[in-house]
Amino acid sequence: MNVFQKSNRIIAVLAxxxxxxxxxxxxxxxxxxxxxxEHIIIPGFFKFVHWDNTGAAxxxxxxxxxxxxxxxxxxxxxxxxxxxxxxSHTRVGQIAFGLIFGGIAGNLxxxxxxxxxxDFIRFYMFQRPADAIGYYHExxxxxxxxxxxxxxxxxxxxxxxxxxxxxAPRESAPSA
Numbered sequence: 001m002n003v004f005q006k007s008n009r010i011i012a013v014l015a016x017x018x019x020x021x022x023x024x025x026x027x028x029x030x031x032x033x034x035x036x037x038e039h040i041i042i043p044g045f046f047k048f049v050h051w052d053n054t055g056a057a058x059x060x061x062x063x064x065x066x067x068x069x070x071x072x073x074x075x076x077x078x079x080x081x082x083x084x085x086x087x088s089h090t091r092v093g094q095i096a097f098g099l100i101f102g103g104i105a106g107n108l109x110x111x112x113x114x115x116x117x118x119d120f121i122r123f124y125m126f127q128r129p130a131d132a133i134g135y136y137h138e139x140x141x142x143x144x145x146x147x148x149x150x151x152x153x154x155x156x157x158x159x160x161x162x163x164x165x166x167x168a169p170r171e172s173a174p175s176a
Contacts, residue, residue: 007088007089007094010091010094010098011083011088011094011097011098011101012098012101013098014094014095014098014099014102015097015098015099015101015102015105016102017098017102018098018099018101018102018103018105018106018146018147018150019102019105019106019109019147021146022102022103022106022107022145022146022147022150023106023109025120025145025146026106026110026118026120026145026146029048029050029118029120030050030118033048033049033050033120034050035050035051035052036049036050036051037049037050038050038122044124044125044126045123045124045125046122046123046124047122047124048120048121048122049119049120049121049122049143050118050120051118051119051120051122051143052114052116052117052118052119053116053117053118053119053143054068054115054116054117055068056068057142057144057148058142059142065111065115065116066111068111069108069111069112072104072107072108072111073108075104076101076104076105076108079097079100079101079104080101083097086158086161086162087161087165090161092157092160092161093157093158093161095154095157096153096154096155096157096158096161097154098154099150099151099153099154099157100150100151100154100155100158102147102150103146103147103148103149103150103151103154104147104151105147106145106146106147106150107145107147107148107151110147117145117147118145119142119143119144119145119148120143120145121143121144121145121149122140122141122142122143123140123141124138124139124140124141125138125139125140126138126139
């Protein structure tokens, strides 16, 4: 495994770009919004928030920051050691792994330095309660960040690569 081969360099450069973008956007949130604050961009649909998360998605395993940091570190090592099983030599594979590595590194950095992950992108909608007294309650997707988006996109690409390879037409052996 040559760390300096071209395919690995492409993965590393993209991972660094994602890591930098993730940390820059989190830095902006930390400078502009207090924890728990919200800034509505599209009423009833999209807003920026500042939510700190010591858990995983949907705040599952909340309060287990150290364990989740260890999981992130193990994931980076395991993915690095097994990446050749996932077409990491193709351009799409390199993009997928760059996104995943950069995303994991961004959230891992938060867990190790801030002891929580900064989430700030929130899609939602209002739902009128049954009593209809004029109050609206939010329903929506959990807040997330650039790292989360990169990980999900990278994993989606890996699934597509795997599906494409499994469903590609096979050349049949010539009959004698």
